[in-house]
Amino acid sequence: MAQITLHIGAPRTGTTVLQKYIFPHIQNPSYCGKRPHHSALMHSWGLRDAGQFFAGLPAGGMTQELREQALRYILTMSFHLAQESPPREDAVRAFLSEAISRLVRVAVGGSVLLSTERLLDTAASLNGSHLVGPGRDVVFPVHPLAKACTAAGITPRIVVCLREPVSYLASKYSRTSFQRTAGGLPAQTPREYIQSQSELESTLPGSSVLSVAEHTPFLKAMHALGFVKAVGFKELIGSDDVLGMLGLENEGKYSFQQFPVENDLGGNAAKKALIMEKIHSSLDQCGWLERVKNAQMYD
Numbered sequence: 348m349a350q351i352t353l354h355i356g357a358p359r360t361g362t363t364v365l366q367k368y369i370f371p372h373i374q375n376p377s378y379c380g381k382r383p384h385h386s387a388l389m390h391s392w393g394l395r396d397a398g399q400f401f402a403g404l405p406a407g408g409m410t411q412e413l414r415e416q417a418l419r420y421i422l423t424m425s426f427h428l429a430q431e432s433p434p435r436e437d438a439v440r441a442f443l444s445e446a447i448s449r450l451v452r453v454a455v456g457g458s459v460l461l462s463t464e465r466l467l468d469t470a471a472s473l474n475g476s477h478l479v480g481p482g483r484d485v486v487f488p489v490h491p492l493a494k495a496c497t498a499a500g501i502t503p504r505i506v507v508c509l510r511e512p513v514s515y516l517a518s519k520y521s522r523t524s525f526q527r528t529a530g531g532l533p534a535q536t537p538r539e540y541i542q543s544q545s546e547l548e549s550t551l552p553g554s555s556v557l558s559v560a561e562h563t564p565f566l567k568a569m570h571a572l573g574f575v576k577a578v579g580f581k582e583l584i585g586s587d588d589v590l591g592m593l594g595l596e597n598e599g600k601y602s603f604q605q606f607p608v609e610n611d612l613g614g615n616a617a618k619k620a621l622i623m624e625k626i627h628s629s630l631d632q633c634g635w636l637e638r639v640k641n642a643q644m645y646d
Contacts, residue, residue, distance in 0.1 A: 356464030360508040363609035376458030428491035429484035477546035493572035503573035510580030512639035537625035579645030
């Protein structure tokens, strides 16, 4: 039976460890994941090239390089469709469904796992911005991707890990600060970060980091897209059977304790505690603290 599993993060919930050390060992489904520490988006692509790529996929097994490229095409088309009124929308949507069908058909066992946390970020949420310009995504790319799976006749299985809201937002803020510095963007205070995401959420509901931190309505939105398997971050990193907890049965047993910590971003305990405190107070000042606490389902 054809099956597609979308592991969408959330960001800052051990995704790099999963993608680098654990998912590559699964036997079924076929794993198509991003290369750790590399962008999965393509800067230049076309439907003709994509058509030739998917038509040429060999049946019964794909190399790691082919699986990575398949993910890049699928994510890039999903990102394209997440824009407001994207060019050639109908053609790209139709081809994305065809590409998914082809990928599942050639996969061993007819089952595929796609993994990238970029499915759960817009450009604005990724960069800590409240501005959405031309050609930028206005919804998380998981939405058009899940709909394309359904159009292909496959109800997607969405796997997501959620963590305690304040710690999630503090970790996301630290990562965004690192990216802004690397990209030459101005630094943000925690208050500026939460305020920008609050403004983004007000303009485009469901497109900011705050929407992921508000567990109950976020999961309701995901349930509208497919079957959902949600787990808590603390529960996941403490498990001795990570794949089983994520619903990937009959695979090897792995735990996070077996592997190095990835993307820690540095900083001592006192600095991290200070960021947590400032994120907490910023949420309170922006009217979000009670919202995320009341909606919390996982730690």
